[in-house]
Every structure is written in C-alpha cells, then in structure tokens.
Amino acid sequence: MDIALLGGTGDIGEGLALRWANDTSHTVIVGSRDADKAAAKAEEYEAELDGREVDVAGLANEDAAARADVVVTAVPAYHLTDTVEAVADELDDTILVSPAVGMKRDEDGFHYNRPGVGSVTQLAAEAAPDGTPVVGAFHNLAAGRLADPEADLDWDTIVVGDDRDAKATVSELAEGIEGLRALDGGPLANAAEVEGLTPLLINVARHNDGLHDLGVQFR
Amino acid sequence: MDIALLGGTGDIGEGLALRWANDTSHTVIVGSRDADKAAAKAEEYEAELDGREVDVAGLANEDAAARADVVVTAVPAYHLTDTVEAVADELDDTILVSPAVGMKRDEDGFHYNRPGVGSVTQLAAEAAPDGTPVVGAFHNLAAGRLADPEADLDWDTIVVGDDRDAKATVSELAEGIEGLRALDGGPLANAAEVEGLTPLLINVARHNDGLHDLGVQFR
Numbered sequence: 387m388d389i390a391l392l393g394g395t396g397d398i399g400e401g402l403a404l405r406w407a408n409d410t411s412h413t414v415i416v417g418s419r420d421a422d423k424a425a426a427k428a429e430e431y432e433a434e435l436d437g438r439e440v441d442v443a444g445l446a447n448e449d450a451a452a453r454a455d456v457v458v459t460a461v462p463a464y465h466l467t468d469t470v471e472a473v474a475d476e477l478d479d480t481i482l483v484s485p486a487v488g489m490k491r492d493e494d495g496f497h498y499n500r501p502g503v504g505s506v507t508q509l510a511a512e513a514a515p516d517g518t519p520v521v522g523a524f525h526n527l528a529a530g531r532l533a534d535p536e537a538d539l540d541w542d543t544i545v546v547g548d549d550r551d552a553k554a555t556v557s558e559l560a561e562g563i564e565g566l567r568a569l570d571g572g573p574l575a576n577a578a579e580v581e582g583l584t585p586l587l588i589n590v591a592r593h594n595d596g597l598h599d600l601g602v603q604f605r
Numbered sequence: 606m607d608i609a610l611l612g613g614t615g616d617i618g619e620g621l622a623l624r625w626a627n628d629t630s631h632t633v634i635v636g637s638r639d640a641d642k643a644a645a646k647a648e649e650y651e652a653e654l655d656g657r658e659v660d661v662a663g664l665a666n667e668d669a670a671a672r673a674d675v676v677v678t679a680v681p682a683y684h685l686t687d688t689v690e691a692v693a694d695e696l697d698d699t700i701l702v703s704p705a706v707g708m709k710r711d712e713d714g715f716h717y718n719r720p721g722v723g724s725v726t727q728l729a730a731e732a733a734p735d736g737t738p739v740v741g742a743f744h745n746l747a748a749g750r751l752a753d754p755e756a757d758l759d760w761d762t763i764v765v766g767d768d769r770d771a772k773a774t775v776s777e778l779a780e781g782i783e784g785l786r787a788l789d790g791g792p793l794a795n796a797a798e799v800e801g802l803t804p805l806l807i808n809v810a811r812h813n814d815g816l817h818d819l820g821v822q823f824r
Contacts, residue, residue, distance in 0.1 A: 494794035498801065540824060544809060570812035571805070575713035579805035582717065586790070586798035590763060590823050593789035603822045604809050605759060 389559065390454035392417040392447045392461060392469055395427040398485055399460035401532025402524065402563075403431050407440040408535060410562040414442045417450030419472075424450070434535070451476040456483060456559065458524070463488040463499075463506045470513035477518045481552045484510035485524035487584040495592065496585035500578055507546065507577035519552035521545060522577045523560060523568070526584055528591075528599035539565030541601030544580045546571040569604060608778065609673035611636040611666045611680060611688055614646040617704055618679035620751025621743065621782075622650050626659040627754060629781040633661045636669030638691075643669070653754070670695035675702060675778065677743070682707035682718075682725045689732035696737045700771045703729035704743035706803040714811065715804035719797055726765065726796035738768035740775045741796040742787070745803055747810075747818035758784030760820030763799045765790040788823060 391399045394416035418424035428444030451473035488499040507522035547553045557568035610618040613635035637643035647663030670692035707718040726741035766772045776787035
C-alpha cells in the first residue's frame with residue numbers, strides 16, 4: 387500500500403515513516419509543503435534504515451497525497467485544516483488518517499484543548515471532501531520512542547471512525563508496526579476521549595522518574 | 606490506617622473495600638447515608654473475604670469519616686458535593702480522596718462531562734473544608750474486576766493533588782493493593798485528563814471482543 391505522511395518531516399511523521407519502512411512492505415511517501423525538504427528527509431530516513439531495502443520517497447504534500455492510498459496528516463492541530471484543504475483535490479478513493487491532538491500547557495501541566503467541533507479528528511473530517519473516509523489513529527504514540535528503531539513499543543493505538551472498511555485498513559496498517567496493537571474506539575464522535583489521553587501521558591512522564599516517552603496498554 | 610469508603614456500598618467502593626481488606630492490614634470502614642445498609646454491606650464483604658481475619662466496619666458516612674485517617678468519596682459525581690459537605694465537620698487531619706468521574710452517554714459512546722470548575726476532583730476540593738488535603742485517585746479502575754478477588758489487576762492508577770504528603774500517603778495505600786501501581790499525575794489541576802480516560806476505557810471495552818473491565822498500564 388502507498389502511505390503518504392503529510393508533515394512527514396516532523397517528529398510523529400518521522401516515527402511512523404521509519405516504522406512502516408522498517409516493519410512492513412508498504413511504500414512510504416514523505417510529504418511536506420516544501421518538496422525539497424521532503425526529499426531530503428526521505429533520504430535521511432533511508433540512511434537511518436541502513437541499507438534495508440525500503441521505499442521512502444519525498445514529495446510536496448499534494449503530490450504525495452495524489453500517489454497514496456492512505457494519507458496521514460502528521461501535522462500540528464493548528465495546521466490540520468489548511469493541510470487537508472491543500473490536498474483535497476487529490477483525495478479520490480483515499481483514506482485520510484488524523485493523529486493530531488490539540489493541547490495547551492500551563493504551570494500545572496498539559497491539558498487537552500478541545501475544539502468546538504468536538505475533537506481535532508473531527509476538524510479533519512470537516513475539512514475533508516465529502517466521501518473521503520476519515521479515521522483517527524496514532525494519537526497516543528510518543529514520537530521519540532516511535533522514531534527509535536531499537537525501542538520496543540508494546541503499546542495500543544485506538545482507531546476511531548465512521549467508515550468500517552477504512553477503519554479496518556488503518557487498523558491493519560497500525561498492526562503492521564511491530565509492538566503496536568490497534569483497538570476500536572468506536573465512531574469519530576469518540577475521538578475527544580482518545581486525544582485527551584495524550585496530555586495525560588505527558589503529565590505522567592513529567593512527574594515520575596524513569597518514565598518517559600510513554601504510551602499505554604489497555605488491559 | 607483507617608480508611609472510610611463513603612458510598613462504600615456502591616461498586617467502586619466494594620472493590621476498594623475488598624482489596625484493602627484482603628491485601629493490607631488497614632481497617633476499612635464502609636460508609637453509607639444509611640448506617641444499617643453500611644453495616645449489612647460490611648458483613649457481606651467480610652463473608653466474601655471468607656474467614657480471613659479482616660476488619661470491615663459499617664457506619665453512617667459522618668461516623669465513618671470521623672473515625673478515618675483517609676476518606677474516599679466512592680459516590681457518583683452528582684452526589685459528591687453533598688457527600689463532602691455532610692462530613693465536612695469530621696475532616697480534621699483527614700485526607701479526602703476522590704475517585705469520581707462525570708460522564709454522559711449518547712448514541713456514539715461515553716464522553717467525559719467536564720464540570721465548570723475543571724474536573725470532578727476539583728469539585729471535591731471546592732466542597733472540602735480549608736486545610737483538608739484533597740487527592741484524586743482510583744478514577745480509572747473497572748469496578749467489576751476490582752471486586753473480583755480472583756482477578757489480577759496489573760493496572761496503573763494516577764494520583765493527583767497539591768499536597769505532597771497526602772499524595773504520598775494515597776499512593777502508598779494504592780500500592781498496598783496487589784497489582785496496582787500508583788503514578789504521580791501532578792497537581793489537582795491535572796485531574797480532568799485523568800478522569801477523561803474512564804469513558805475511553807468503556808468505549809474501548811464496548812468495541813473490542815474479549816476486552817472488558819479495562820484498566821491501563823503506562824509504559
């Protein structure tokens with residue numbers, strides 16, 4: 387399958403790119419607003435993967451989306467709507483996956499910053515063309531550990547969405563990553579509770595010695 | 606230590622009572638608005654603990670609070686303020702622990718119902734007398750598994766609060782329960798992110814075959 391990572395030069399994009407390239411036979415396309423930057427990052431990822439036969443291309447976001455079966459918007463929440471709208475014409479028969487979480491930080495810790503529409507994942511759905519299935523996933527993965535090929539994950543990721551087939555495809559992509567289990571969180575309207583877990587992970591990591599780059603396992 | 610479980614006749618109260626009675630040498634006091642009901646439940650718990658030498662007393666909430674070093678308000682969120690106010694005069698040198706979560710349910714699933722004050726745990730703090738340290742803990746424990754003495758937990762519970770000593774005491778109480786690890790979530794103002802995990806646990810349990818009575822492990 388061809389997976390485009392828009393904002394694939396950022397930290398969560400890097401982690402997903404390296405894991406999919408390393409653990410699966412999918413083609414990873416690194417997208418950026420700047421095609422040169424995308425190409426440079428793709429080369430960097432290939433170098434990190436150290437001679438393994440992988441296929442990591444770097445393209446401008448629009449071209450990356452046009453080539454992909456699945457588009458992951460690995461961008462900060464405040465760039466999400468712009469990013470989706472910029473590639474909207476390229477999303478025929480494409481599944482759009484949103485991992486973004488809105489957070490604010492104050493003197494106490496990190497807090498979930500819930501958008502009026504309900505969740506950041508639902509913001510992606512609002513911006514997507516009619517008929518493009520939108521799935522929320524990969525919200526709760528610590529980017530640092532994800533991007534470290536030596537680190538075991540042993541984490542769950544919750545998949546939410548209203549299109550059953552699209553959810554199944556994304557769950558399969560998730561489980562292609564070694565040590566990642568995909569769990570169904572129900573419809574898109576349940577995304578806020580998934581996104582709200584991310585600031586909790588950060589707060590717990592900040593307050594407990596020896597814990598960092600945290601994910602969760604439901605058990 | 607003497608632990609009062611106000612609303613100790615409900616499901617989360619039952620689970621905590623049975624675990625503390627079984628796994629530790631603390632004295633558990635089951636509180637209820639109705640002293641007779643509390644006494645009957647305490648007897649029932651002792652019978653369930655099946656001859657083990659335990660100390661589970663049943664008293665009216667006020668009397669339970671008066672005797673306790675730690676008071677856990679194991680009541681639904683909408684009874685929390687009333688329950689705390691009813692025992693306020695008995696809370697000298699007492700730590701107040703709030704495990705309650707506010708949720709609403711719609712056709713999509715369960716959602717966190719965040720009170721205006723920030724979180725349900727902060728509601729408890731508002732209702733508590735000045736000088737009574739309030740700690741949030743035990744928000745994310747599935748009552749059914751907690752109350753089943755045969756079931757392994759292997760869960761984390763996040764402890765939040767502004768009083769360092771009170772948090773340390775509650776963390777120790779938590780870790781007295783076999784299979785429960787206490788993690789520091791930071792100040793009371795971080796409680797909302799902890800409470801918001803509970804509807805997620807329920808949504809995940811509803812949508813995944815073979816998963817039920819879920820908790821989490823941070824890893």
